[in-house]
Amino acid sequence: MNIAIAGAGYVGLASAVVLAHVGHQVVCVDVDEAKIEQLKKGPCPIHEPALPELMAENLSRLTFTTDYAVAYSNTDAIFIAVGTPEKADGSANLSYVFAVAEQIAASVTCDCVVIVKSTVPIGTNEKIEQHLKSHLKHDVTIEVVSNPEFLSQGTAIRDMLYGSRIVVGTESESARQVMANIYENLEQPVVFTDRRSAEMIKYASNDFLALKISYINEIANLCEVLGANVEDVARGMGMDPRIGDKFLRAGIGYGGSCFPKDTKALHWLGNFHDHELKTVKAAIEVNENQKLRLIKKARKYYDSFEGLIVAVLGLTFKPGTDDLREAPSLVNIPIMLDSGAKVKAFDPCGVEKFKRKVSGNIIYCDTPEETLKDADICFILTEWPEVLELQPVHFLTMKRPIILDGRNCYDPGGMEGYPLVYDSIGRTVVSYLD
Ligand code: UGA
Numbered sequence: 106m107n108i109a110i111a112g113a114g115y116v117g118l119a120s121a122v123v124l125a126h127v128g129h130q131v132v133c134v135d136v137d138e139a140k141i142e143q144l145k146k147g148p149c150p151i152h153e154p155a156l157p158e159l160m161a162e163n164l165s166r167l168t169f170t171t172d173y174a175v176a177y178s179n180t181d182a183i184f185i186a187v188g189t190p191e192k193a194d195g196s197a198n199l200s201y202v203f204a205v206a207e208q209i210a211a212s213v214t215c216d217c218v219v220i221v222k223s224t225v226p227i228g229t230n231e232k233i234e235q236h237l238k239s240h241l242k243h244d245v246t247i248e249v250v251s252n253p254e255f256l257s258q259g260t261a262i263r264d265m266l267y268g269s270r271i272v273v274g275t276e277s278e279s280a281r282q283v284m285a286n287i288y289e290n291l292e293q294p295v296v297f298t299d300r301r302s303a304e305m306i307k308y309a310s311n312d313f314l315a316l317k318i319s320y321i322n323e324i325a326n327l328c329e330v331l332g333a334n335v336e337d338v339a340r341g342m343g344m345d346p347r348i349g350d351k352f353l354r355a356g357i358g359y360g361g362s363c364f365p366k367d368t369k370a371l372h373w374l375g376n377f378h379d380h381e382l383k384t385v386k387a388a389i390e391v392n393e394n395q396k397l398r399l400i401k402k403a404r405k406y407y408d409s410f411e412g413l414i415v416a417v418l419g420l421t422f423k424p425g426t427d428d429l430r431e432a433p434s435l436v437n438i439p440i441m442l443d444s445g446a447k448v449k450a451f452d453p454c455g456v457e458k459f460k461r462k463v464s465g466n467i468i469y470c471d472t473p474e475e476t477l478k479d480a481d482i483c484f485i486l487t488e489w490p491e492v493l494e495l496q497p498v499h500f501l502t503m504k505r506p507i508i509l510d511g512r513n514c515y516d517p518g519g520m521e522g523y524p525l526v527y528d529s530i531g532r533t534v535v536s537y538l539d
Contacts, residue, residue: 106130106286109176110184111205113140113169115151116222116254117186119261122159125166126266127290132168132176144169152427152454155262173205177212182283185233186222186254188362195369196377197226206233210240213247218283220252224307224367226374230274230300248280251300253307258361259425271295274303308371312385315364317352319391325355325531326398335531336513355531357486357511358395360422360431365392396433399484399509400440402528406482406507411445416480416503418473419487419512420452420459427454429462433511434486438463451476453489478502488512497523506538 106129110121113135121133135141143150149157160167170176177183187201202223209219219237221230234249241247251274256264271293273284281297288295296306325335335355343350359365368389375382407413422432429435432455441448442465449468452459456469470476473491477483480503485492493514500506506525513529520527520535527535 106182106283107180108132108182108184108287109134109180110186111135111173111208112185112187112201112223113137113144113151114186114188115153115156115258115261116256117184118144118149118151118160119153119156119256119265120184120186120222120254121167122156122163123262123265123291124287125163126159128166129287130166132170132180134170134173134176136171136173138171141169141171153261154259154425159262173208174212177209178214180213180215180217182218182220182287183209183213184220184222184252189223189225189366189370191366191369195373197224197366197370199225199229202229202233203236206236207240209247210237211242213241213245214243216246218280219247219249220284220287221249222252222254224253224311224363224370225251225304226370227301227304227308230304248275248277249300250275250277250280250284251303252284253303255307255310258428259423266291268293272303272306273297274300276300308367311363311367312371312382312388314352315359315368315392316384316388318354318356318359318364319388319395321353321355322358322395322530323391326395328531329533332533333531334533338531354513356395356513357398357433357530358392360396360433362428362430365389365431368392396436397440398530399486399511400437402509403482403484405528406505406526409444410441413441413446413481414479414504415441415446415448416476416483417441417448417450418476418483418485418492419489420450420455421487424487424489427458429455429458432486434459435462437484437486438467439465442466449476449480451491452487453491455487474499474502479504481505482507483509485510485512485514488514497525500525 108129108131110117110133113133121131125131140150185205189197192198230249230251237247253272271288275281328335339353342348343353368385372382372385420434447466451470451473497520508527510529517532517535524537526538
């Protein structure tokens with residue numbers, strides 16, 4: 106099939122590459138000329154494991170362009186995969202989605218299916234269809250299908266190739282057939298439903314995962330008070346198939362481009378319809394507090410950050426990506442800097458983006474070992490492999506080896522006997538420092 110994809114972000118690009126891989130002819134469209142030029146020439150502008158390799162393998166079925174009029178004019182299907190960032194009031198900003206809809210309406214010259222992959226509030230697919238129909242330049246039939254994505258950054262290719270399900274929201278038999286053809290070579294269960302339910306599946310899934318994380322984080326904080334170990338608690342809970350063992354890793358809170366925005370957007374939508382989602386509200390509040398958990402812990406060891414050297418291991422919101430959106434580092438490091446700390450930071454991918462967002466007394470180091478040297482305290486914010494590989498002795502080059510671990514990277518038992526403090530999330534503090 107001939108497919109056009111609007112948006113060359115990680116969702117659009119991963120979708121384009123995988124759909125080319127399963128045999129479709131795909132053109133990926135973006136308004137960002139520099140990005141399209143880079144996609145044509147390489148290297149791949151998006152940090153996503155396996156993406157450059159799969160892209161290189163499928164270049165014969167993959168093209169990149171800014172010329173949307175040509176790309177959309179004569180194709181079987183057009184995916185909308187542009188961002189829906191958060192507005193100041195928490196609602197979803199749909200301006201990019203509707204801008205693409207306008208371009209499609211102006212360009213299509215034959216019947217086609219428009220597939221909305223962007224995460225959009227319930228009811229938006231209907232509005233996009235109305236908008237398209239009222240702006241069409243040619244006498245063609247357009248059907249709009251909701252097809253939310255469930256890709257995680259860092260595993261997007263694997264998630265798309267071997268996903269748990271494909272959700273398709275449409276009431277049209279012909280559109281349903283087009284969707285079945287697009288995905289026929291991906292062996293995944295397909296959930297066919299109406300558009301509103303498909304849109305809701307996306308939000309309800311992300312918000313449930315966010316809730317699960319905030320729940321285990323609250324339990325972890327209580328474990329600290331009561332002397333229980335949250336890792337054992339999560340293991341014991343997760344063995345119950347009704348609960349499941351995923352997304353029960355306690356830590357410094359969720360970040361990224363999805364959970365923070367999608368929890369706020371659904372909460373906003375509920376309120377708009379006079380139906381507040383109290384559990385989602387609680388998940389948001391717990392997460393905001395959790396991001397400050399290590400700052401609060403630091404007060405046990407120092408009255409202030411004034412004059413301290415703080416080693417920060419990890420800047421991105423999770424490993425495997427250079428994405429900093431809603432990363433705990435963006436909250437924690439400015440607090441340290443504002444109260445007079447000098448920060449030494451390590452991140453294998455996120456440094457360049459971080460420099461554009463935060464400035465001040467920060468030294469960037471190439472290795473965790475270099476970062477730790479002479480530091481008064483260490484904050485672990487992202488569980489990069491380089492950080493997980495560290496041994497207790499590596500922390501002994503710090504001036505005072507006080508390790509605040511926001512990602513529970515190490516077994517507290519392995520820290521026993523070393524002259525350090527190891528204070529993690531939801532587990533007993535190991536302290537052998539005078
Ligand atoms: C998330 C969802 O997992 C995807 O299914 C969804 O498609 C995507 O959002 C989206 O809507 O586009 P992503 O934001 O890439 O994917 O990252 P996750 O792996 O879900 O992690 C999100 C945050 O939760 C990270 O900060 C991570 O550190 C945190 N997390 C995750 C925990 O704190 N504990 C856990 O047990 C799991």
